[in-house]
Amino acid sequence: MSEQRYTNPPARFERPSAGSLLILVAFVAFLAWSISAAGISVPELLTGLPNMAKIASEMVPPATDRIVPMMHSVLVTFQMALVGTLIGILVSLPLAVLMSRNHTPHATVRSVIRSLVSFIRTTPDLAWALFFVASVGLGPFAGTLTLVMDTIGFCARFFAESIEEVDDGPPEALAAIGASRLSVIVCATLPMAMPSLVNTGLFALEKAVRSSVVLGLVGAGGIGAELATSMELFRFDQAATIILTIFLLVLGVEKVSSRARMSLLKKRQ
Amino acid sequence: MLEATYKPAGDTALRVRGLSKRFEGAAAPVWSDISFDIPHGQRVAIIGGNGAGKSTLLRCCMRLIEPDAGEVFFGDRSLSGLRGRELAKARARVGFVFQKHNLVSRLSVLTNVLHGGMAWARTPRMWFHGIATDEHRNYALHCLERVKLGHLCERRADELSGGQSQRVAIARALMQKPKMIFADEPVASLDPQAGEDVMQVFSDLACDESLTLLFVTHHLEHALRYADRVLGLQDFRLGLDASSDSLSARQLRGMYE
Numbered sequence: 001m002s003e004q005r006y007t008n009p010p011a012r013f014e015r016p017s018a019g020s021l022l023i024l025v026a027f028v029a030f031l032a033w034s035i036s037a038a039g040i041s042v043p044e045l046l047t048g049l050p051n052m053a054k055i056a057s058e059m060v061p062p063a064t065d066r067i068v069p070m071m072h073s074v075l076v077t078f079q080m081a082l083v084g085t086l087i088g089i090l091v092s093l094p095l096a097v098l099m100s101r102n103h104t105p106h107a108t109v110r111s112v113i114r115s116l117v118s119f120i121r122t123t124p125d126l127a128w129a130l131f132f133v134a135s136v137g138l139g140p141f142a143g144t145l146t147l148v149m150d151t152i153g154f155c156a157r158f159f160a161e162s163i164e165e166v167d168d169g170p171p172e173a174l175a176a177i178g179a180s181r182l183s184v185i186v187c188a189t190l191p192m193a194m195p196s197l198v199n200t201g202l203f204a205l206e207k208a209v210r211s212s213v214v215l216g217l218v219g220a221g222g223i224g225a226e227l228a229t230s231m232e233l234f235r236f237d238q239a240a241t242i243i244l245t246i247f248l249l250v251l252g253v254e255k256v257s258s259r260a261r262m263s264l265l266k267k268r269q
Numbered sequence: 270m271l272e273a274t275y276k277p278a279g280d281t282a283l284r285v286r287g288l289s290k291r292f293e294g295a296a297a298p299v300w301s302d303i304s305f306d307i308p309h310g311q312r313v314a315i316i317g318g319n320g321a322g323k324s325t326l327l328r329c330c331m332r333l334i335e336p337d338a339g340e341v342f343f344g345d346r347s348l349s350g351l352r353g354r355e356l357a358k359a360r361a362r363v364g365f366v367f368q369k370h371n372l373v374s375r376l377s378v379l380t381n382v383l384h385g386g387m388a389w390a391r392t393p394r395m396w397f398h399g400i401a402t403d404e405h406r407n408y409a410l411h412c413l414e415r416v417k418l419g420h421l422c423e424r425r426a427d428e429l430s431g432g433q434s435q436r437v438a439i440a441r442a443l444m445q446k447p448k449m450i451f452a453d454e455p456v457a458s459l460d461p462q463a464g465e466d467v468m469q470v471f472s473d474l475a476c477d478e479s480l481t482l483l484f485v486t487h488h489l490e491h492a493l494r495y496a497d498r499v500l501g502l503q504d505f506r507l508g509l510d511a512s513s514d515s516l517s518a519r520q521l522r523g524m525y526e
Contacts, residue, residue: 173371173438176333177445178361179387180354187384187396191375 059240066238070226074245076140077222078253080215081208084144088151088208089201095152096159097185102171103163113156121153125211129220140221147208147215155204162196163189198264202257209253213246223249281344282449282481283307283330288339290322290329299325300505303339307498309448312475312482314492314513317502318525323485324368324453326502330483331360331451343449361388364442366452370434374427378418378437381426382409385444412440416470432463439470443478450475452484456491464488468495489521 016024095113097103104110128149132142170188179187190197216224223242230238289301299322307313315323328334330341332348341348348359364385372381379398386405387395394400398409413419416436421429429437435455442450452471456464472495475482486492492499493513501509501524509524 169367169369169371170373172333173365173367173441174384174387176331176360176363176365177385177388177441178357178359179384180357180391183387183391183393183396186393187376187380187387188373191373194375 055236058234058236061237062240062244063235063237064241066226067241070223070238070242070245073216073223073226074249077212077216077224078209078249080140080143080222081147081205081212081253084147084212085151085201085205085208087144088148088204089155091148092152092155092159093190093197095156096163097189099156100160100163102166102168103181103185103189117153117156120149121157123149123153125150125215126218129215129218133219138219138221143212143215143220143222146220147212150211151204151208154207155200158200159193159197162193162200165196166192195264199261202261206250206254206257209250213250280309281306281342282309282311283483284342285330286340286342288326288329288336288341290325290334290336298337298505300502300507301338303507305500305507305510307481307483309481310475310479311498312472312496313484313498313500314496315483315485315500315502316487316489316492316509316521316524321502322505323502327365327451327453327483327485331363331365332356333365361445362448364439364445364447364450366435366438366442366450366455368454368457370431370438372426372429372434372437372441374425376426377422378413378424378426378429379406379409379422381437382412382422382440382444385409385412385441388445388447409440409444412443413437415443415474416440430463431459432466435459435463435467436470439467439474443474447480449481449483452482454485454487456486456488464491471495489518492521493518 095117098105099110099113099117101110125146128146129142132145136142136145166189170192171184174184174188212222213224213227216222216226217228219225223246227239227242227246230236230242284306286304288303289298291298291301303326315326317323325334329336332341332351343359343362346359348356351359373384377398380396383395383398383401383405386409390405394402395405398406401409410419410422413422416439418433418436418440421433421437426434426437438455439450450471455471456467459467468491471482471484474480482496484491484496493516496513499509499511499513499516499521500507501521503509503524509521
């Protein structure tokens with residue numbers, strides 16, 4: 001080992017600037033205020049523990065007396081998610097092409113569509129659900145429309161990024177042949193982006209299944225409505241059955257989409 | 270330096286007049302005031318050091334990159350001022366073979382070849398071989414047979430070797446029913462044997478179909494063996510334009526000094 005002593009070695013840590021220090025102090029102060037505003041209270045948590053234990057004990061064994069209508073609601077929930085995702089993907093594709101840097105017909109078109117998609121994405125699911133329940137009435141249609149919007153907000157953005165990442169070579173080759181802009185997109189850009197598009201689509205389906213459960217709570221159809229009713233009637237055993245069913249549904253969809261993703265991304269030898 | 274000595278004869282397939290190009294922010298032009306004529310059926314090699322602008326010249330001749338000045342004619346037709354469908358129609362006369370093949374990797378070999386037909390049939394039935402007419406499919410298979418790869422028609426493009434990919438790219442260019450073929454360093458990513466095979470395919474097709482061939486290469490022996498004429502880019506201009514019969518490898522190496 002070297003015995004040489006350096007008189008002026010570099011500092012072990014970078015000294016923060018006054019501005020960074022100020023931001024850090026402001027953040028810590030805001031966090032402390034937020035903890036108080038969030039109503040975090042250890043005594044209340046301790047008082048609530050016996051209630052939690054009581055509810056948990058009433059959940060066992062899960063009730064099976066309404067298993068048939070519950071299964072029907074689960075099926076409707078999945079169908080809402082599937083149809084909502086599919087329609088959302090179909091609408092997202094042209095939007096993604098128009099808002100991608102390499103295929104947009106004009107910078108203004110790109111900018112307008114990006115803003116529209118950002119608005120759709122940043123509006124919460126529950127706000128869309130309440131809007132559609134008020135517009136088209138209670139039931140699965142309002143839920144499906146909500147999932148369409150949710151999928152557009154998610155997929156259009158990620159589809160556009162996938163399209164922008166496609167290698168320029170094959171589209172340039174088709175442009176050199178004299179192919180139309182639509183042909184270049186259909187024959188080169190979309191096939192090249194396909195693994196990423198399918199991957200995003202499967203994530204959107206998983207997300208939609210989880211969201212569709214919550215949508216039922218505001219009357220937008222599906223198993224969430226059953227869950228809300230059971231909790232309001234203190235039928236925690238029925239609620240347990242619903243929660244287990246939701247868990248199995250979400251797990252099943254995740255497993256199937258994960259398997260599909262793996263087989264899709266596996267490079268053929 | 271070797272001066273321009275080549276005097277073209279016969280009908281002109283490609284005429285380039287006063288072409289200049291400087292990329293935004295670059296201190297020097299890629300090249301300026303490039304002019305040459307290429308008669309029908311001639312095989313021409315473009316050589317020059319790295320950064321001499323060989324690929325840029327090829328792309329400017331197709332207006333895949335816009336030149337700053339000058340004019341390009343396919344036959345008597347100027348490409349300047351053409352837009353949209355008119356430009357696409359003019360480009361369709363030229364099969365362009367890229368260094369990286371540029372096949373659509375997830376599609377079948379037959380579909381990739383079929384895409385060449387979009388040069389003359391702007392129908393969605395050219396998008397995938399499953400929906401193409403029998404006539405178009407048969408012609409695509411014929412083009413694949415021309416490069417001796419008919420047996421691989423159903424294979425996915427990303428399952429081919431480099432040499433096979435480049436031959437499929439040539440078949441796609443043939444599917445265009447082109448008058449000219451431009452090839453940008455078509456053997457740069459291939460091993461020597463595959464490179465020879467690909468150059469032989471080019472040479473045979475140019476002879477059999479009377480195609481005009483313009484290819485960029487760093488292989489001086491290819492320039493001498495497979496080209497009738499050599500154009501050399503040096504010092505931002507056309508520094509060499511001579512018949513390959515009149516040149517030696519040693520003279521061509523001078524272009525890289």
